[in-house]
């Protein structure tokens with residue numbers, strides 16, 4: 001856990017081997033960057049710094065903002081599969097998410113802002129099966145899902161490991177459609193949709209949905225904060 005690149009460690013019982021890491025990919029690209037850096041500048045740039053910079057650069061390529069990444073992270077040497085489930089899975093309530101973020105020095109504004117990264121990428125259907133078939137054990141779908149979107153998801157999600165876009169309208173563009181989707185009841189994860197309906201987070205969703213510049217500038221600020229969570233910097237850490 002934390003920004004120490006321990007997710008890259010690939011041994012029996014490591015975080016990367018956990019079920020929760022099922023859809024993570026791009027590991028080879030990070031390995032290639034590391035090899036190149038070791039050639040040109042040996043034992044200087046950590047994998048944690050590479051991952052943090054790559055997240056920033058990928059954001060730019062998708063149309064998002066630039067931010068300055070402070071460097072100097074050390075790589076963690078411990079990676080435990082059982083810790084992978086500490087990361088929110090998409091079925092938490094807002095109080096739980098606020099608490100989780102707060103424990104890491106991130107506030108409610110960071111929560112709504114960073115959730116905006118779901119403007120790109122995909123999720124396994126596993127994360128939404130309950131929402132579309134058996135919400136909270138009711139045997140019915142989540143009523144906060146648009147009926148059209150529900151039909152689409154049922155069609156696309158035949159198996160747990162099928163994939164669906166997190167942003168159904170512009171899945172490859174970094175924009176504020178993620179937030180406008182929530183207003184139209186087409187948020188993919190239950191946690192996404194709840195950000196809109198909860199009185200504590202709803203006003204931020206509304207602000208981002210209507211003021212794209214507000215979102216992109218706050219995203220840069222919140223990503224710097226996220227990149228500094230549980231960072232290792234001391235010599236023998």
Ligand code: HEM
Nearest residue numbers: 023088089090097114115117118120121122123124127191
């Ligand atoms: C607020 C709490 C969050 C929850 C509950 C959450 C939940 C999830 C879930 C369930 C998935 C899909 C996993 C799967 O089934 O394959 C996902 C994907 C993703 N999440 Fe989050 N997430 C959260 C915060 C974040 C943050 C802070 C970021 C980055 C700043 C982020 C970036 C992403 C991206 C980019 C994907 C797509 C990955 C891909 O295409 O493979 N999420 N998230």
